[in-house]
Amino acid sequence: MxxxxxxxxxxxxxxxxxxxxxxxxxxxxxxxxxxxxxxxxxxxxxxxxxxxxxxxxxxxxxxxxxxxxxxxxxxxxxxxxxxxxxxxxxxxxxxxxxxxxxxxxxxxxxxxxxxxxxxxxxxxxxxxxxxxxxxHGDHDHGHDHGHDHGHSHGHSHSHSHDSHSHDSHSHSGSCDHGHKKQPSILHDDNSHSHSHGGHSxxxxxxxxxxxxxxxxxxxxxxxxxxxxxxxxxxxxxxxxxxxxxxxxxxxxxxxxxxxxxxxxxLLTVPDDTEYNLRNTLAGVSDLRGVQAYTVPKFWLGDKNQTVLGVMHVVATRGSDLEDVLTRTRAFLLSKGVDVVVQVEKDGDGSCWCGGAGNSSRSNTNSRFS
The missing domain is CATH 1.20.1510.10 (Cation efflux protein transmembrane domain)
Known part of the structure; x- marks a missing residue:
């Protein structure tokens, strides 16, 4: 060319x-x-x-x-x-x-x-x-391009103050961008019946x-x-x-x-992708150990083939933060969403999002950039 x-x-x-x-x-x-x-x-x-x-x-x-x-x-x-x-x-x-x-x-x-x-x-x-x-025209071709953006920098930071009788501050973050195939939320066959006129x-x-x-x-x-x-x-x-x-x-x-x-x-998310994302976020709330989620932000990756994003997850009291993190990441990846997940304990109000300090406000700040 x-x-x-x-x-x-x-x-x-x-x-x-x-x-x-x-x-x-x-x-x-x-x-x-x-x-x-x-x-x-x-x-x-x-x-x-x-x-x-x-x-x-x-x-x-x-x-x-x-x-x-x-x-x-x-x-x-x-x-x-x-x-x-x-x-x-x-x-x-x-x-x-x-x-x-x-x-x-x-x-x-x-x-x-x-x-x-x-x-x-x-x-x-x-x-x-x-x-x-x-x-590609209006035919239904089912190849999912969801490669997970090739570099793996898994920053999992958790600081728990063991000298105290309680964990005053503990969160875990993950950004595991491994190079593996995954389903794409952009072509979710089960989510709704909208007709997509081809994959351009x-x-x-x-x-x-x-x-x-x-x-x-x-x-x-x-x-x-x-x-x-x-x-x-x-x-x-x-x-x-x-x-x-x-x-x-x-x-x-x-x-x-x-x-x-x-x-x-402007990183605008198309309507059909937003519909699928809302269904996916509803599934996050049903995961074991998840109390709520806050400030989810999503955008389309290069060539519009992958959904990227960040979100905070509030874990229930007494749950294992690493287990909640692993479950949440696995669920989102299964839906074709590559997200940096921040996990914090319910009742911990030290995070800037304020979700864990007031979990009643959670799940209301859905933003799709």
């Missing part, structure tokens, strides 16, 4: 210069806007290539969750750029219509826009394959690049059509009208991209 992206970017940049020159010479808004958009295509391709590479970088001490969200960030940026470009084109088209400026040198305009269409079709063929190639591995980064190239292709086609209409009808207003139509299409196609990428950046 990297080589094809670089080749398409070089081709786009070279032809952008040609389009900008002839757009200025022929005074065609369609060709000028197409060249400007092609310039942003080159930027989008560069940013998209960087995002695709960076998303594969391993987690570090500074970025413990890795760089998976950088593709969503790239898609969000591309979507915002597309919206701004479409608004600028519509404003310019309105001004051109009001002025009634004449489009010149129609034959050269037709040839250049036709070549531009050919260049964009090459880009469509390339990125259309990458954009749609990760989309598509990402906003490739979608943003594809929309850029698609918008360029539509722009070139619009310039060709408007040039033919100007030649036969004799009215130059077809050029800004075609540009305005394409700008509206770009705007409408960019809104879903911005919304979906923004939701991922």
């Amino acid at each position: 990297a080589a094809s992206t670089c080749n398409i970017s070089d081709l786009n940049f070279a032809f952008m210069i040609v389009q900008a020159f002839y757009g200025f010479v022929t005074d065609s808004l369609g060709l000028l806007s197409d060249s400007i958009h092609m310039f942003f295509d080159c930027l989008a391709l560069g940013v998209g290539l960087f995002a695709a590479v960076a998303s594969k970088w391993p987690p570090s001490q500074r970025f413990p969750y890795g760089f998976g969200k950088i593709e969503s960030l790239s898609g969000f940026g591309n979507g915002v750029f597309l919206i701004l470009i479409s608004i600028e084109i519509m404003i310019e088209a309105t001004e051109r219509l009001a002025e009634g400026r004449e489009t010149k040198r129609l034959m050269e305009l037709f040839v250049v826009s036709s070549l531009g269409l050919a260049v964009n079709l090459v880009g469509m063929a390339c990125f259309g394959h990458h954009h749609h190639g990760h989309d 591995h598509d990402n906003e980064n490739m979608r943003g690049i594809f929309l850029h190239v698609l918008a360029d292709t539509m722009g070139s086609a619009a310039v060709i059509v408007s040039t033919v209409l100007i030649h036969f009808v004799g009215w130059s207003g077809w050029d800004p009208l075609a540009s305005c139509l394409i700008a509206i299409l770009i705007f409408l196609s960019s809104i879903p991209l911005v919304k979906s990428s923004a939701k991922k950046l």
Whole structure:
């Protein structure tokens, strides 16, 4: 993919210069806007290539969750750029219509826009394959990708003051991210009857690049059509009208991209996943030794294939904290949820969440980031 992206970017940049020159010479808004958009295509391709590479970088001490969200960030940026470009084109088209400026040198305009269409079709063929190639249709395929995020750092800290007649403070935390297969809460067949239309591995980064190239292709086609209409009808207003139509299409196609990428950046949990999580949390409350749970927070991992999170569990008085921790972790992993669990004793109010100190408030702070 990297080589094809670089080749398409070089081709786009070279032809952008040609389009900008002839757009200025022929005074065609369609060709000028197409060249400007092609310039942003080159930027989008560069940013998209960087995002695709960076998303594969391993987690570090500074970025413990890795760089998976950088593709969503790239898609969000591309979507915002597309919206701004479409608004600028519509404003310019309105001004051109009001002025009634004449489009010149129609034959050269037709040839250049036709070549531009050919260049964009090459880009469509390339990125259309990458954009749609990760989309599994509406069939039910049951492979669960729930790998448990590869590094194992099991911090189990418990401090019990044995010199006293009572345990004044005792909690256990666990983050056992072993590399093993697990069911996924994202595809829980028994939880409810909602219909999920396929398992999509598509990402906003490739979608943003594809929309850029698609918008360029539509722009070139619009310039060709408007040039033919100007030649036969004799009215130059077809050029800004075609540009305005394409700008509206770009705007409408960019809104879903911005919304979906923004939701991922904000760590929003989809409704169906939240439904399954609530059922899973209800099961946690039924585990032996569990009095309640507090402050559960969940988000989707990279590629939306794993649910990650943190939560506090309040253990009943007299129960073994390590046993409660093990049971809770095993239950959550069986449901495809990879969670850092903090266990504390009922009545111990020293934790910041305040759950053990007032267990009546527990189970009410369900948050899905």
